[in-house]
Amino acid sequence: MHAHGDGRGHRENDLKRSSDRQRFKERLEILRDSSLHRQVKQHLAAHRWTRRQWIHASLFLSIGVMLATIVPGFSSATQAPSIRPFSTTTLSLPALSAQQRGGTAGDSWQLIKVKPGQTLRAVFKQLGIPAETMKLVLSNRNAKTALTQLKPGSELAFDLPVGGSLRTLRYDRDADHRVELALDGDQVREKVISRDSMTRTVVLSGTVGRSLNRSARKAGLTQANLNALTDEIFKYDIDFDSDLDPNDRFSVVVDQTWRDGELISTGPVQAATFTVDGKLHSGFRFARAGGKPEYFTPEGRPLKKIFIRMPIPYARLSSRFGNRFHPVLGRMRMHKGVDYAAGTGTPIMAAGDARVQFAGRQNGYGNVVILDHGRGYTTLYGHMSRFGKIRTGQRVAQGTVIGYVGSTGLATGPHLHYEFRVNGVHRNPLSITMPPPEPLGGAQLAAYRSYTARALAQIRTVENIIYADAGSTADKPVVAVAAKPKNGAKTKKG
Known part of the structure; x- marks a missing residue:
């Protein structure tokens, strides 16, 4: 009886001590919470947010929510598409028959436009046509004349089947005629086709x-x-x-x-x-x-107009008509024309339609050209470095290049000396009233x-x-x- 009572007493004591420990822990937690609460309150009291800080915090929170919503979409959109495996299969095609390889005449035309500097030989080489075939084509005299004088932009048409042997060559002889050269063995048959325009x-x-x-x-x-x-x-x-x-x-x-x-x-x-x-x-x-x-x-x-005022482009009037001190002779002398200063080699044009009266060297004029325009009008061009493609007696049109600026004769530098004469009398080219052209x-x-x-x-x-x-x-x-x-x-x- 006594032992049993002692055991129960021990258990009761243990339970009591356990209960005391539990209560102690709870009190300790309460004390801790109370202390933490006081600390938080003190911190908040010391660091209370202003209204502006609250607004900024709300703004940052909104941005964060938006990014959290959008970024996953970008992530999924930028993912590389999955590559699906594929395989290839080789299919065998039936061989072309001899008839199919030969084709039908005219069903395989290839059009070539001649490039600058390109020759007929180069065109044939480009198409893989043997040189012997080109020689056969040129055995036709008319074709040789036309095809050896090809101009850039000319069009040639070749009827080439799969086998590569030239059957027909086609070219335009002129605007109204087309020529076809049909090759049959060693023979070339020419056919001229009229083209209506x-x-x-x-x-x-x-x-x-x-x-x-x-x-x-x-x-x-x-x-x-x-x-x-x-x-x-x-x-x-x-x-x-x-x-x-x-x-x-x-x-x-x-x-x-x-x-x-x-x-x-x-x-x-x-x-x-x-x-x-x-x-x-x-x-x-x-x-x-x-x-x-x-x-x-x-x-x-x-x-x-029957005459152009200035027979030289890109020039400067350097001396006018009238008395002047001659820069070479060193004395006053009548200047019977006008001078245009220009670089050596500047082209000189005929002032009007005319016949070349004289082209050669003459005293102080140096290399000079004199043009006869009819009705008593003549013009003179002096001090040329060289002449144009003209000769005495030749007719030239207004604007034709008759020579080039120089400093031959009595000249201190390159320039054109230009004279205008009416019935042998020198007139000022800058002020004379030019004769009107003859009307119908x-x-x-x-x-x-x-x-x-x-x-x-x-x-x-x-x-x-x-x-x-x-x-x-x-x-x-x-x-x-x-x-x-x-x-x-x-x-x-x-």
């Missing part, structure tokens, strides 16, 4: 826009057509460097040749108008009886007026359609409109 007169019209050159080409004018406008027809009336505005317009009558729906060539300008600041300028191509075509005003006067007259003037009336009617018809509302069409692209069949005026085919 159609020539029609059209009016090409447009506005200057940002660039006259670009607008003219867009309208369909060739570079030669544009040069005729700026350097022949309107160069005396329009300064193409400063006079033009974007809304100024041009209209040009030309002949175009078409073949198989392709434009083959564009002829020279037959008639042209240029409207600058509302003023109309016109020019028409016409040939006098026995003469070459030139451009005239609507009244029948040539647009080209009689039956030629009547034919010319009939021609210009039709040409102007064609141009006005087109312009009335295109520029009916000038405000809304100023920026429209240029167009080409077919005109009536060309008249009977003499023209040079282009």
Whole structure:
């Protein structure tokens, strides 16, 4: 009894001590919490946030949430796509039969456009055609003449089957004829094919826009057509460097040749108008009886002046007409012309259409050329370093290079001495009234007026359609409109 009681007492004591320890721990935790609470309160009291700090904290928290949302999307988007494995399978194709390898004549044409400096031998080598085949082709006399004088841009067509043996060679002899050379063993059969073409007169019209050159080409004018406008027809009336505005317009009558729906060539300008600041300028191509075509005003006067004032480009007037102290002779002397200072070798042009009266060396003039322009007018060009490709008695056109600047004869430096004479009397080239060009007259003037009336009617018809509302069409692209069949005026085919 007593032992049992002692055991139970021990257990009760143990439980009591355990309970005391538990209570002690709880009190200790309470004390710790209380101390920590006091510390936190003290810290918060010492470091209380301002309103601005709270706003910044909220802003940073919002940015953090946004980044946490967006970045995973970028991560998944930038992941490299998975590469799926693939395999290749070789398929065997049936061999071509002899008939298929030979093909049908004309089913395997290869077109070659000749490059600058490229020869017929180089073309054949490019296509892998043996030199013996080229020799066989050139055994045809007509083909040899045409194919050994190839120009850049010429087109050659070769009928080459899979086997590589040339069957037919094709080239254009001229605009209206095509030649086919068929090879059969050691034989070459020539076939000339006529090609129909159609020539029609059209009016090409447009506005200057940002660039006259670009607008003219867009309208369909060739570079030669544009040069005729700026350097022949309107160069005396329009300064193409400063006079033009974007809304100024041009209209040009030309002949175009078409073949198989392709434009083959564009002829020279037959008639042209240029409207600058509302003023109309016109020019028409016409040939006098026995003469070459030139451009005239609507009244029948040539647009080209009979003389050009300055027969040398890129030069400076260094001495005028009249009495002066001669720099070489050292005394006063009449200066019967004008001097233009320029570098040695600068080209000198004929001031007008003329016949070469003299070309050689003459006293103080050194190397000199004298031109006879008819009706008593002559011009002299002195101190040349060398002559152009001219000879005494030869006829030259205005602008022809007759020589080059030098310092031969009595000269202190390179320059051109230029004289203008009327019936042998020296006149000042800078102040003389130049004679007007000879106008058309009689039956030629009547034919010319009939021609210009039709040409102007064609141009006005087109312009009335295109520029009916000038405000809304100023920026429209240029167009080409077919005109009536060309008249009977003499023209040079282009």
